[in-house]
Structure formats: C-alpha cells, structure tokens
Amino acid sequence: MARYLTIALTLFQSLISCFFNFPILIKIADSFLSLYFLVFCDLRPVTVDLDDGETTVHFWISGHRRISRPNLVMLHGYGGNSKWQFVHQVSDLSKSFNLFIPDLVFFGKSYTKNADRSVEIQARSIAGGLKKLGCDGTGRGRISVYSISYGGFVAYKMAEMWPEMMEKLVIVSSGVGFTQQQKTAEMRKHGGDCSKMLVPKTPVDLRMLVKISTNTGLTFVHWIPDFILSQFIAVMYENNRQELLELAKNLLEREEAELHVISQKTLIVWGDKDKVFPLEHGYRLQRHLQNSRLEIIKETGHAVNVEAPSTLNNLITSSGVGFTQQQKTAEMRKHGGDCSKMLVPKTPMDLRMLVKISTNTGLTFVHWIPDFILSQFIAVMYENNRQELLELAKNLLEREEAELHVISQKTLIVWGDKDKVFPLEHGYRLQRHLQNSRLEIIKETGHAVNVEAPSTLNNLITSFVLSLLWICGIQNCRDLTKTMEKLVIKTTEMRKHGGNCFKVLVPKTLMDLHVLVKILTNTGLTFVNWVTKFILLNQALVVEWRKANSLVLRAAGVVSCKFYYVMYEKNRQELLELAKNLLEKEEAELHVIISQKSIWIKILLLESYE
Numbered sequence: 001m002a003r004y005l006t007i008a009l010t011l012f013q014s015l016i017s018c019f020f021n022f023p024i025l026i027k028i029a030d031s032f033l034s035l036y037f038l039v040f041c042d043l044r045p046v047t048v049d050l051d052d053g054e055t056t057v058h059f060w061i062s063g064h065r066r067i068s069r070p071n072l073v074m075l076h077g078y079g080g081n082s083k084w085q086f087v088h089q090v091s092d093l094s095k096s097f098n099l100f101i102p103d104l105v106f107f108g109k110s111y112t113k114n115a116d117r118s119v120e121i122q123a124r125s126i127a128g129g130l131k132k133l134g135c136d137g138t139g140r141g142r143i144s145v146y147s148i149s150y151g152g153f154v155a156y157k158m159a160e161m162w163p164e165m166m167e168k169l170v171i172v173s174s175g176v177g178f179t180q181q182q183k184t185a186e187m188r189k190h191g192g193d194c195s196k197m198l199v200p201k202t203p204v205d206l207r208m209l210v211k212i213s214t215n216t217g218l219t220f221v222h223w224i225p226d227f228i229l230s231q232f233i234a235v236m237y238e239n240n241r242q243e244l245l246e247l248a249k250n251l252l253e254r255e256e257a258e259l260h261v262i263s264q265k266t267l268i269v270w271g272d273k274d275k276v277f278p279l280e281h282g283y284r285l286q287r288h289l290q291n292s293r294l295e296i297i298k299e300t301g302h303a304v305n306v307e308a309p310s311t312l313n314n315l316i317t318s319s320g321v322g323f324t325q326q327q328k329t330a331e332m333r334k335h336g337g338d339c340s341k342m343l344v345p346k347t348p349m350d351l352r353m354l355v356k357i358s359t360n361t362g363l364t365f366v367h368w369i370p371d372f373i374l375s376q377f378i379a380v381m382y383e384n385n386r387q388e389l390l391e392l393a394k395n396l397l398e399r400e401e402a403e404l405h406v407i408s409q410k411t412l413i414v415w416g417d418k419d420k421v422f423p424l425e426h427g428y429r430l431q432r433h434l435q436n437s438r439l440e441i442i443k444e445t446g447h448a449v450n451v452e453a454p455s456t457l458n459n460l461i462t463s464f465v466l467s468l469l470w471i472c473g474i475q476n477c478r479d480l481t482k483t484m485e486k487l488v489i490k491t492t493e494m495r496k497h498g499g500n501c502f503k504v505l506v507p508k509t510l511m512d513l514h515v516l517v518k519i520l521t522n523t524g525l526t527f528v529n530w531v532t533k534f535i536l537l538n539q540a541l542v543v544e545w546r547k548a549n550s551l552v553l554r555a556a557g558v559v560s561c562k563f564y565y566v567m568y569e570k571n572r573q574e575l576l577e578l579a580k581n582l583l584e585k586e587e588a589e590l591h592v593i594i595s596q597k598s599i600w601i602k603i604l605l606l607e608s609y610e
Helices: 002-021 024-039 082-086 119-132 150-161 180-188 194-198 203-213 219-223 226-236 238-253 279-288 309-317 325-333 339-343 348-358 364-368 371-381 383-398 424-433 454-472 477-495 501-505 510-520 527-540 551-567 569-584 597-609
Strands: 043-049 055-062 071-075 098-102 143-148 166-172 265-271 292-297 411-416 437-442
Touching (some): 024 082, 055 119, 071 150, 098 119, 119 150, 143 150, 166 309, 180 238, 194 203, 203 219, 203 226, 226 238, 265 279, 265 309, 279 292, 309 424, 339 348, 348 364, 348 371, 371 383, 411 424, 424 437, 437 454
Parallel strands (some): 071 098, 071 143, 166 265, 411 437
Antiparallel strands (some): 043 055, 055 098
C-alpha cells in the first residue's frame, strides 16, 4: 500500500512540475489567439519561403482580399510576436483593410539562417514575403505600413529601399534616427542592461519591460504569478534568445548614417508619457519629414497599441484621404441595393430604403405613409430629370478621383456618428487632410444631419460663420460705415420708452429704476416689481421708522434711504454729464477695426433689428 501511495505522489509531483515548467497555459492562450484571428478577424496563417533559400517569413493575411480596400502591413516591435501585440487592433482594422501581419525574423515563426542581424535583413525579408503575396508595388499591389517601436526601423528602411511599393507610412513610438549614444542613453535611464529589458529572462525583467513601456504600468501584471510569466518568456523568447539579443545589440550599438528623407506621406503617433523614446523625438522626426503629421495621444506611454488601441485605429484608418471609386461604390452597396436606385428612387420601396440608410432613427413614420403619397413625392422630385440625376450619380460614384487637393479656406466638417452612407472614419480622414479645419460630431445622428438634428447643425453653422466675420471683415467698408451711422438713433431709441434720457440712465426714484430694468432686460426681471413695491411701502414708513418696533421695517427703511446715495447720489452730476455727452455728441465717421469679435456681432444684431 505504501508503495502505491509513493508512486501516486511521485506521479502527482511530476504532473505539477510539468504544469509549472511546461508552458501549457501560454500555449493554450496562443491557440485561442490564433482561433480569434481565424474566426473573428477573417485572417489566415501563411508561411512564405524566400528565394534566398535561407529565410522563412510567417504572415497572418486577410482571408478574402477586396479590391475596394487598401493593403495595410502591420509591423510589431519587441515584446512578443505579432498576435500578442496586435490582438487589440486587428478586429477593427480588418474591416477597413486587407491586412498583412508578419512575424519579424526570429519573432514567432519567422526564421533565417543568414548571419546578418541588421534592420536591412528584416526589411528585405518582409518585402520579399510581400512580393510573393502579390504586393509588388504595381496596380493594387501598393501597400501602406503601420509600424510600432522596432517595427518602425524596419518600415522606414522599407520606405527608403522600395519607395514604389509603399504608399503611406504610420510610425508609432519609434526611435528612427537616434544615434547610437542617444539610444543607449535612453534605455539605460531605467537602470538596467538594454538586452535584459528588450529580451527579458526572468519575471522581474518582464515586469520592468511592461512598466517602462506603459504609462499606467498595467498594474495587473504585478499580480500574475511568476510561473505564468516564466511560461510567457519561454514561449516568446527562449527558442531564439541569442538571435534576439544580437538584433537588439545591432539596433542599439550600430552608428546610424544620416537619416534619409523619405517621400511617402507619413503619420507619426506618439504617447506623451513615452519613457523609451521621449516625445521630443517625435517632434524631431516630424521636422525631419516635411510630408508628415504628428499626433500625440495623451496619458499614454510607449505601448500605444496596448494602452490606446481604439484611438490608434481611428488615426490609422483616417490617415488616407478621398474616397476612391471602389470605396464609394462599396459603401453604397453595403446596403443591398444598386447605387442609382438608392440615390434616385423609383418606387416607394426605394424611397423608404433611402430614408432608412440616411437616418439613424430611420424616421419610422415614413413606413406608415401610404404608397400613393410617396409615389407623388417621387414624381415631383425625380421624374422630370430622372435620367440626368442618374448620370450625376453615376459620375459621382464611378469616377476615379485624383488625389484630393488641399484647400486653404477655414472649414467646418460636421458628421453624424451613425452615418451609414459615408462612415465617420471618412470625416476624420478629411479633417486630417485639411489642416485649417474643425470636425464636429453630432451624436446619435445618421447621414441626414439636417433632418435629424437641424437645431444643432444651425447652431454650429451660425457660430462658425460669425466667428469668421471678425477675421475676414465685411467686404464693403461703406456698408459698415452706413451700418454704424445708424447708431445716431441712440437718443430716439432711448426716448421711445417714455422718459427723459437722463432719468432713464441715472434714475432718481424707484419708478425710474423700475423703467431702466424693464428696458434693459427681455423678461423685465418681474421680481423687481415686487421689490419696488416693497421698498415703496417702506418709504411710506420712513417717516415713522424711528417709531417702528419691527426690526425688519427699520432695516428696509434704512436700505431704501441709502440705496440711491450709494449708487447715484454721490456722483449724480458727473453721471448726468457722461450721459449727456454720450447721447448728444455728434459722432465722427467711425474708424473701421477688424480685431474685436464683439463689434461685428453687434453690427449683425443691429442689421437684423433694422
């Protein structure tokens, strides 16, 4: 019996040892990530053998590539393979792009026998794999590249070596252009050897890497047991530890030549709390690349893809400008109908479909309107020029647009966040393209903003146009002078209210004060009527105020006696002279100024009053 018990304990101990030492948990998690990529993101694993006979590159690519979607290559950094780094982003991005997500060489399932550990070998390997997959830089084979950290070095080298292949570039938190001393100095600020931080060997090293890479520190990592972190390290680093260390050494110790200026349109994204490559380097890179734009994400560290994936996805998606013909048609056809039928409806069913697509609520009452009324509406609005309207729609939807010109005018862009015709991402794209623009998003509104939120839209238009007047001025200065000459009616306007101007401006009695309040306000501040009556009553009692026993009546009497002295009596003569000067002085021709917004608003109000 004791023998069997010993054998059972030994087996149990072996199982526990295997559970802790063999990375079964991380293997299971990695398998679930693969399943997620396959099922929910429509991505397929592909392994490409390059012509050099030494290199194998593993990709996750879109299972069904669509001509209407641009190609996006996603290049990861240190900290695991592509699945673990992009898990928060692929679901959204796969809806807008044909994705190509490689494991960089010695990460994940990519490998080479080549002894070169430079960024160039990474760039050549990825470019070679992409060409095998049809991204050769011709026709629909052009790519845009989104890269983060170490991937940014690789992407920049690709842009330099194959400019015909790459159309646009997104660089996130990458030390491109750092000198060897700058790179090493930045990494050593954190009190550890560079290789230990980039290629962690122990749970302590991994926690340090996470702490440095994020602003929040992802504090839950500190609560993960060491054996799970050890399993993660075993899966991600142990198979190619020596090669990864050599890559890190080459990256950090190699003296870079002067940074080449690439021609591709570039979006630079940085976390303002980046402790690996500080934000100042993002500004430096933007200054170096004239055809670039810098976007700063607040309260975010180096790992922007982990801390702010949704914001980063929006920036990536909106980095393109101008709908292509395929994109426009694809967006319209999402709704299951021919474009012309939707834009130029022929039957009540078509009209209902147009209303449903154009609005967030669907304006459900339209479904209850009888068909004969909708048919009459169609006859009035479309039948006379149906053929011409169809030709306009065809030209709009099928014409291939040239690159969108950048206009100089100050532009207000308004979008419904539920727009199903042209999704909100295009509003962001247009805003990025026009530097002198502002984007306003109206919540819970579809394409027909003018129908669903007319008041909000009116307020936006009014405030935007009025804010421009003080900058642009009025074209005809004579009109301005004529408008301001109308202010000569000051005296007339004041006397309309049935009192002497001086009495109105410098009241002497409670009744005068009541008239002034009534003129100055829209509501007349009706509570003043009651205050006036109360004080008048107390004024009648002032004579007897010393005899009054009530403290309230005494206080009211004193207040009514002192009120005018405090406000007017002390300087009554001077106030009257100011009023006389204001109302009776003949104004010279008004000098034109354009620097004070309030003047222009008052002018507009006066004109509308007239």
